[in-house]
Amino acid sequence: RRRQEAAEYYRGHRVPQRMEEALNALFPLRPADLYGEMANYFSKFSKAPVICKLVGRKVLDGVGQPTLEVEIYCTVKNYEKRICSAVMPSHSQIPENALPETTEADEKERNDSVHTAVEWVSDSLNTVLRGLNPTDQCKVDELLGEYFTKQAEEKKEIEKEEEAAAEVTLALTSCTPLATAVPGGKKAAKPGKKVSVAERAIPPAEPTESVLRGSLAIGGTSLAVAKAGATISRIPLYLHIALLKHDRDLPKEMTLPLTMVTLLNCEKIPPAKLKLVKEVMLIPPVQLSLKQGMERVLDIQKEMMRLLESPGKAQPSPQLSDSKKGKAHNAGKKAPPRALKRISHFGCLIIGCDNLEQPLLLMQTACSNLGLELGTDMYLAINCAAHELMDYVKGKYEILTGTFKSPDEMVDMYVELINKFPFIIALIDPLRKEDRQQWNHLCHALGSKCYLIAEDAATCISKLKTDQTINIPVCSGVVLKYINQTKVSDLIELTGLLDGQRHITILGSPDGESSDDSLVDLAVGLGARFIKLGGLSRGERVTKYNRLLAIEEELAKNRTLR
Numbered sequence: 001r002r003r004q005e006a007a008e009y010y011r012g013h014r015v016p017q018r019m020e021e022a023l024n025a026l027f028p029l030r031p032a033d034l035y036g037e038m039a040n041y042f043s044k045f046s047k048a049p050v051i052c053k054l055v056g057r058k059v060l061d062g063v064g065q066p067t068l069e070v071e072i073y074c075t076v077k078n079y080e081k082r083i084c085s086a087v088m089p090s091h092s093q094i095p096e097n098a099l100p101e102t103t104e105a106d107e108k109e110r111n112d113s114v115h116t117a118v119e120w121v122s123d124s125l126n127t128v129l130r131g132l133n134p135t136d137q138c139k140v141d142e143l144l145g146e147y148f149t150k151q152a153e154e155k156k157e158i159e160k161e162e163e164a165a166a167e168v169t170l171a172l173t174s175c176t177p178l179a180t181a182v183p184g185g186k187k188a189a190k191p192g193k194k195v196s197v198a199e200r201a202i203p204p205a206e207p208t209e210s211v212l213r214g215s216l217a218i219g220g221t222s223l224a225v226a227k228a229g230a231t232i233s234r235i236p237l238y239l240h241i242a243l244l245k246h247d248r249d250l251p252k253e254m255t256l257p258l259t260m261v262t263l264l265n266c267e268k269i270p271p272a273k274l275k276l277v278k279e280v281m282l283i284p285p286v287q288l289s290l291k292q293g294m295e296r297v298l299d300i301q302k303e304m305m306r307l308l309e310s311p312g313k314a315q316p317s318p319q320l321s322d323s324k325k326g327k328a329h330n331a332g333k334k335a336p337p338r339a340l341k342r343i344s345h346f347g348c349l350i351i352g353c354d355n356l357e358q359p360l361l362l363m364q365t366a367c368s369n370l371g372l373e374l375g376t377d378m379y380l381a382i383n384c385a386a387h388e389l390m391d392y393v394k395g396k397y398e399i400l401t402g403t404f405k406s407p408d409e410m411v412d413m414y415v416e417l418i419n420k421f422p423f424i425i426a427l428i429d430p431l432r433k434e435d436r437q438q439w440n441h442l443c444h445a446l447g448s449k450c451y452l453i454a455e456d457a458a459t460c461i462s463k464l465k466t467d468q469t470i471n472i473p474v475c476s477g478v479v480l481k482y483i484n485q486t487k488v489s490d491l492i493e494l495t496g497l498l499d500g501q502r503h504i505t506i507l508g509s510p511d512g513e514s515s516d517d518s519l520v521d522l523a524v525g526l527g528a529r530f531i532k533l534g535g536l537s538r539g540e541r542v543t544k545y546n547r548l549l550a551i552e553e554e555l556a557k558n559r560t561l562r
Contacts, residue, residue, distance in 0.1 A: 018042070018045065022038055022041045022042065025041065026038065026041065043077070046077050048133050048135075048232075049074040049075060049076045049081075049083075049133070049134065049232050050074060050075050050130075050131050050132060050133055050134075051072060051073070051074055051129050051130060051131065051132050051133075051134055051225070051228075052073050052074055052075045052080055052130060052131075053072075053073035053080065053126060053130070054070060054071065054072060054073070054121050054122065054125055054126040054129060054221065054224075055070070055071040055073070055121070055122060056068060056069070056070055056071075056117060056118035056119070056120070056121030056122045056217065056220075057069045057070075057071065057118065058114050058115070058118055059087060059514075061087070061089060061090045061512040061513060061514045061540070062345070062512065062513045062514060062515065062538060062539070062540030062541075063090075063345045063511070063512050063513075065090045065107075065110060065512045066090070066110060066111055066114045067087060067088050067089065067090045067114060067216065067512065067514060068087070068088045068114055068117045068118065068121070068216040068217065068220045069085055069086070069087045069088075069220070070085060070086050070088075070121050070217070070220040070221050070223075070224040071084075071085040071224070072084055072085070072134065072224045072225060072227070072228040074134060074228065074232070083134070083227075083228040083231050083232065084224060084227040084228050084231050085224060085227075086220055086223040086224035086227055086516055086518060087220075087514040087515065087516040088216050088219055088220040088223070088482075088483070088514065088516075089481075089482070089483065089509070089510040089512055089513050089514050089516075090110065090510065090511075090512030090514075091481065091483040091484070091510040091511060091512060092106055092110070092511060092512065109213070112213055113211070113213045113214055113215070113216060114216060116213045116214030116217075117214045117215070117216040117217035117220065118217075119214070120147075120151075120214050120217035121217045121220065121221060124147065125144070125147065125217060125221055128143050128144075128147055129143065129221070129225070134225050134228035134229045134232055135229040135232055135233055136229075137222075137225065137226055137229060137244055137488055137489060138489060140221075140222065140225045141222055141487040141488060141489035141490075142489075144218050144221060144222055144487055145218075145487065147218070148212070148215065148218050148485050151212060151214065152212055155212060155213075201395070202390075202392075202395045202407065202434070202435070203434035203435065203436075204392075204434070205390070205392070205432070205434060206433070206434060211484055212484075212485065215484040215485040216484060218484070218485040218486075218487060219482060219483060219484055219485055219486045219487065222486075222487040222488045222489070223482065223488060223518055225488075226240065226241065226244075226488045226518075227518060236521065236551070236554070237518060237521035237522075237525070238254075238520075238521040238522075238524040238525040238551060239525065240525070241488070241492070241521060241522055241524075241525025241526060242254065242524075242525040242526075242527075244488070244489075244492055244525075245492045245495070245496070245525065245526060245527070252560070253560050253561065253562035254524065254527075254555055254560055254561065254562060255527060255561075255562045256290055256524060256548065256551065256552055256555070256561070257506075257507070257523045257524065257528045257529060257530050257531040258283055258284070258286065258529065258530050258531070259283070259284065259290070259293065259294075259297075259530070259531055259533065259545075259548070260281040260282075260283055260381050260426070260506070260530055260531070260532040260533075261281055261282045261283075261284075261294075261297045261533070261534075261535065261536060262279045262280070262281050262346045262347065262348040262383075262532075262534050262535040263280055263281065263282050263297070263300065263301060263304060263348055263349070263363075263535065264279070264280040264304075264348060264349055264350075264351055264359055264362075264363075265278070265279055265344040265346050265348050265349065265350045265351070265535075266278060266279075266280070266350075266351060266352070266353055266359060267350050267351065267352045268388075270401070271352060272351075272352030272353055272354070273353070273354045273355070273400045273401040274352075274353040274354060274355060274356060274358070274359075274399075274400055275388075275389055275398055275399055275400060275401065276356060276384055276386075276389065276397075276399040276400070277353070277356065277359060277382055277383075277384065278383045278384065278385035278388075279346060279348070279382070279383035279385075279428075280359050280360075280363065280380065280381075280382055280383075281380065281381040281382070281383065281426075281532070282297050282300060282378055282379070282380065282381075283378070283379040283380070283381055283425065283426070283530075284296055284297065284378060284379075285376070285377065285378065285379065289552065290548060290549060290552045291549055291552065294536070294545065294549065296372070296377070296378065297378075297536065298536060299370055300363075300366050300367060300370065300372070300378065301349075301536060303366040303367075303369050303370055304349065304362070304363075304366045305349070307362065307365060307366055307369075308349070308351065308362075343535075343537050343538065344535075345511060345512075345538070346511075346534040346535050346541075347534040347535030347536065347537040347538040347540075347541035347542070348534065348535030348536075348537065349535075354400075355400065356399070356400075356417065360380070360421050360424075363380060374421075374423035375422055375423035378423075379423055379424075379425045380421070380423055380424045380425070380426075381424070381425065381426035381427070381428065381451075382424060382426070382427055382428065383428040383429065383455070384427060384428060384429050384430045385428075385429050385456065386410070386429050386430055386431050386432055386457075387429060387432045387433070387456050387457065390432060391404060396409075397410055399413070407431060407432075407435045407437075407438040408438060408441075410430070410431060410438065411431075411438050411441045411442050411445065414427065414430055414442060414445075414446065415442075415445050415446060418446055418449050418450055422449070424450055425449075425450045425451060426450055426451040426452075426453055426530075427446075427450060427451070427452055427453065428453040428454075428455050428479065429453070429454065429455050429456050429457045430442060430452060431457065431473070432457065433454065433456075433457035433458070433473050435473070436473050436474070439452070439457075439473035439474050439475060440473075440474050443474050443475065443476070447476065451476040451477060451504065452475045452476045453475060453476060453477050453478070453479060453504075453506060454473060454475045454477075454478050454479070455478075455479035455506075455508060457473055457475070458478045458479065475503075476503065476504060477498070477503045477504030477505060477506055477529065477530075478498060478503060478505065478506065479506045479507075479508040479532060480494065480495070480505060480506065480507055480508065480528075481507075481508050481509075481510050482507075482518075482519060482522065483510055488522075491522060491526060492526065495526045495527070495528070499527070504529040504530065505526065505527070505528045505529055505530075506528060506529065506530040506531065506532055507519060507522060507523040507526070507528045507530075507531050507532070508531075508532040509532060509533045509534055509541070509544070513534070513540040513541060513544075514540055515539060515540045515543055517543050517544045517546075517547040519531075519533075519544060520533075520544050520547040520548050520551065521547070521551070524548075524551055531548070533545060
């Protein structure tokens with residue numbers, strides 16, 4: 001009876017038939033590893049791997065801040081197997097010049113958020129996603145979105161209850177008589193006395209978008225599942241992403257994003273006076289391969305280091321000293337920028353400048369000394385980070401220490417800047433997102449000459465997806481960052497929307513980057529126009545450039561590189 005049951009069981013699964021087919025197929029080949037080849041043959045009849053376990057872990061990112069790692073385990077051929085992991089970058093919304101107590105509060109909130117995210121992954125999400133195929137990204141992200149919405153609604157209910165309790169407490173204490181005057185308080189201003197107010201009313205700063213504690217778990221799990229899906233499918237992650245975006249219809253050719261390589265980070269504290277420029281970036285011309293572009297950027301970086309070693313050494317090469325290119329250097333020679341001999345968390349050199357022209361003239365000199373011309377052999381992009389410069393009392397931007405400009409004056413300044421330095425082809429966050437009218441004026445004046453990019457001037461991806469007009473000024477394109485509750489499906493949907501609106505997509509690296517290089521695969525798979533990874537120093541930055549070089553080599557080998 002037992003033999004009969006076994007025979008029926010195997011026949012029901014067509015084992016004898018497939019065994020005969022395997023033996024007939026393999027005999028002519030006579031493989032060196034017969035059993036290995038038989039294993040390969042039968043593996044195509046095995047069940048698709050499914051998620052069996054998620055593990056959340058607290059790790060450190062590239063700047064020593066806590067962040068989340070998500071590990072994916074799948075049941076593969078009846079065994080539990082670790083497939084991959086993904087590490088989320090950390091992202092802070094507080095400015096660099098924040099008060100110590102603000103920074104401490106942010107660090108505490110970050111720790112609490114990572115702790116909550118680890119719990120979500122290892123407990124709730126572990127149960128929600130168990131048994132799903134990791135290649136079904138849409139289903140996974142749908143469930144992650146539902147879980148996040150549920151957590152957000154629960155938080156709102158708790159906040160409502162706390163507000164109600166606070167109102168009751170206030171009502172009970174309202175019988176206490178109010179003081180009519182505060183001893184030692186400021187007297188009212190006398191009639192006719194001038195009061196310091198903004199010269200012209202400006203739109204107030206919009207409230208900071210709240211981040212739900214634990215939201216890292218959503219983004220980390222979605223990315224980890226995407227990586228697992230690529231591993232299970234035995235294809236690179238960028239190819240897996242491209243297939244998801246194009247509904248399994250793979251493009252015949254793929255384009256690599258152009259790199260925005262940060263070369264200088266301008267310090268905004270004394271004795272430096274320049275506050276307007278946060279990053280100066282190099283963009284290699286499109287006719288160069290990625291490898292050639294990186295080599296050229298490295299040459300410029302070495303020359304820049306030589307120029308900044310000491311003011312006395314900042315001289316153009318002898319063969320170029322009398323040339324037209326060398327004259328640009330002489331114009332800014334009087335006050336060379338100060339190199340602080342430190343590498344910023346962006347992976348680039350920190351310098352201190354006294355005016356806006358200094359870093360640009362320094363760039364011209366470095367390129368000139370190498371026989372390169374800005375605007376032909378290399379281009380520049382500037383991250384202005386204007387949202388960090390607004391003085392809300394004066395209603396103006398502080399572009400230099402003690403020098404202020406209104407939003408309208410900022411537009412005029414940028415027009416003059418681009419006319420004087422036409423090799424600048426991109427301005428990132430030239431204004432706050434609230435100054436919509438000035439964004440319109442700037443796009444009208446410079447839209448045909450350079451890209452006007454919104455990074456912090458844009459909004460979070462979840463809001464961009466639901467309402468494409470909310471918090472987005474008129475601009476050429478948007479920097480997207482994979483942070484918090486962002487899901488892979490969100491990026492796919494949003495880049496499709498941006499493509500349809502003829503906006504350029506830039507995938508950007510957050511401040512607290514990790515050694516995970518998935519951002520590069522996302523940028524390639526999504527067809528981003530640019531990728532902003534920081535400088536060519538620090539391991540968490542360089543590993544992404546190395547990944548981009550590897551993808552270029554792979555696409556060129558397969559003849560699918562456009």
